[in-house]
Amino acid sequence: MILIDGKKAAAELREELRKEVIELKDKHNRVPGLTVILIGDLTPSQIYVRNKEKSAKEVGLNSEVVKYPDTVEERVILDKIDELNKEDSVSGILVQLPLPKHIDKKKIIEAIDPAKDVDGFHPMNVGNLSSGYESSVPCTPLGCYLLIKQIEPKLSGKKAVIVGRSNLNGKPMTQLLLKENCTVTITHSKTKDLKAECLEADILVAAVGIPELVKGDWVKKDAIVIDVGINKTDKGIVGDVAFDEVSKKAKALTPVPGGVGPMTIACLLKNTVECFKRSQL
Ligand code: NAP
Numbered sequence: 001m002i003l004i005d006g007k008k009a010a011a012e013l014r015e016e017l018r019k020e021v022i023e024l025k026d027k028h029n030r031v032p033g034l035t036v037i038l039i040g041d042l043t044p045s046q047i048y049v050r051n052k053e054k055s056a057k058e059v060g061l062n063s064e065v066v067k068y069p070d071t072v073e074e075r076v077i078l079d080k081i082d083e084l085n086k087e088d089s090v091s092g093i094l095v096q097l098p099l100p101k102h103i104d105k106k107k108i109i110e111a112i113d114p115a116k117d118v119d120g121f122h123p124m125n126v127g128n129l130s131s132g133y134e135s136s137v138p139c140t141p142l143g144c145y146l147l148i149k150q151i152e153p154k155l156s157g158k159k160a161v162i163v164g165r166s167n168l169n170g171k172p173m174t175q176l177l178l179k180e181n182c183t184v185t186i187t188h189s190k191t192k193d194l195k196a197e198c199l200e201a202d203i204l205v206a207a208v209g210i211p212e213l214v215k216g217d218w219v220k221k222d223a224i225v226i227d228v229g230i231n232k233t234d235k236g237i238v239g240d241v242a243f244d245e246v247s248k249k250a251k252a253l254t255p256v257p258g259g260v261g262p263m264t265i266a267c268l269l270k271n272t273v274e275c276f277k278r279s280q281l
Contacts, residue, residue, distance in 0.1 A: 002252035004147050004226075010262035013146070014059050017269050021060040024276065032091040032276030033062035034118065034269075035084050037077065039103065040070030045096045052094075055265050061272060062089065070100045077103060078111050085113040091276035092118035094268065115279060118271040120172065129175045134278070136271050141173040143263025144205055144226045148177075151224050151252045152203070156181035161201035163187050163194065163214065163240070169207035169228055177203065194218075206240035216245025225250045228260050 025031050034056050038049045049065055056063035066080060077095070084090045093116045095108050109117075114124035120136035128135030137145075148155070160182040164170040174186045187197050198204055198218040206214050207228035219225060229240030239256030247253050254260055 001247050001250055002151060003247075004151065004252050004254045004259055006143070006147060006254060006259040006262045009147055009150060010143075010266040013263070013266040013270060014055065017266075017273055018059040020273060024273070025060070028280055030089070031060055031062055032272050033064070033089045034092045034094070034272045035064045035066060035090050037066050037068070037080065037093070037095045039068045039072055039077065039096070040100055042098070045098070049096050052265055052268060056269055056272070059269050061269065064090075072100075072103075074103045074107065077108060081108070081111045085111075085116060090116065091279060092116055092268075092272035094118050116275055118268055118275060120271065121167070126167070126172075129172060132179060136275065137176065137267075138168055138172045139267040139271060140169055140207075140228060140260060140264045141176055142267040142270070144173060144228065144260055145176040146267070147254060147260070147263060148203060148224060148226060155203070158182045158202040159200050160184045160203040160205070161187060161197055162205045162207070163198065164207035164209075164228075166207065170205075173205050173207065208240045210240055211238045212240070212242040214241040214246060216242060216249055219246050219249040221249055222251040223249070225253045226260060227254050227256050229256060230261065 021031055036049050036052055038045060053063050053065055084093050093112050099105050109121045112122055114122045117125050117136050120138040125135040129137055160177045162170045162173050165186050165188045170186055174184050177184050185197055187194055191197060195218045198214060199220055201220060201223050203224045204219060205226045209229055211231040211233050225241055225246055227239035227241040231238050237257055
């Protein structure tokens with residue numbers, strides 16, 4: 001079984017981006033810039049944002065974090081986004097989720113210029129992705145896709161099953177694999193026989209948030225299995241896939257931690273570089 005090393009893949013992607021940023025600086029006399037807006041003091045969000053800032057600096061991007069207390073008015077955030085949309089030195093804008101209850105997530109996402117939407121959440125980018133046009137793609141599914149391609153470059157005709165239909169993970173994952181001519185089934189909490197659906201998969205992506213939901217006897221022999229889940233349990237962080245059982249069946253499997261997670265931030269940097277390049281055309 002191939003243990004898919006997300007840390008290594010992410011380090012390789014960051015190194016590619018670091019070299020590309022040097023070339024872009026030579027060509028355009030400036031580097032891509034990423035601005036992250038962080039509202040409130042939720043510890044996980046603070047950790048994510050710190051890691052994003054550190055990684056962005058490592059690859060040579062201009063990186064800025066704008067912080068607000070969780071009592072900040074929605075209007076203040078919308079005005080800031082408007083200012084960043086107009087600012088040439090800012091290639092990518094990310095508003096760290098979740099937001100305080102009084103701030104409307106939809107309004108915030110829609111305020112970001114789609115050309116600077118490095119999270120790929122703006123309806124324009126969602127539509128472009130599903131229409132097969134160029135777009136920013138949400139970072140976690142993009143990371144999963146790159147890991148799958150490393151294992152299996154020829155995806156055409158493969159049967160892919162996605163467990164979970166969130167806008168963040170399941171739906172964009174479906175679009176990416178459809179674009180590769182996979183036959184894709186997307187499953188969710190109302191799916192009648194999840195095990196039977198999973199057993200059909202050459203490529204199985206689990207993005208559910210239920211610890212070790214996908215068991216060994218749900219997986220076809222030699223399937224590629226991508227585990228997006230991050231679940232805190234008594235035995236530590238586990239994924240949505242029962243690792244020990246599934247590793248006996250799968251051809252390749254991502255561990256948790258150390259699989260999909262590290263690719264998410266690397267893909268955010270990739271999206272920032274892509275937004276910069278498109279803005280220079
Ligand atoms: P989410 O928005 O809660 O969506 C979960 C999806 O799973 C929903 O579509 C839900 O179906 C489906 N589901 C729930 N119970 C199910 C069941 N028993 N059988 C089949 N499907 C079921 O979650 P998310 O944001 O996509 O996150 C999923 C997991 O990925 C979480 O553990 C999260 O922490 C992790 N995550 C990891 C990364 C990373 O970088 N590795 C990034 C983001 C998220 P319905 O639509 O019918 O409710």
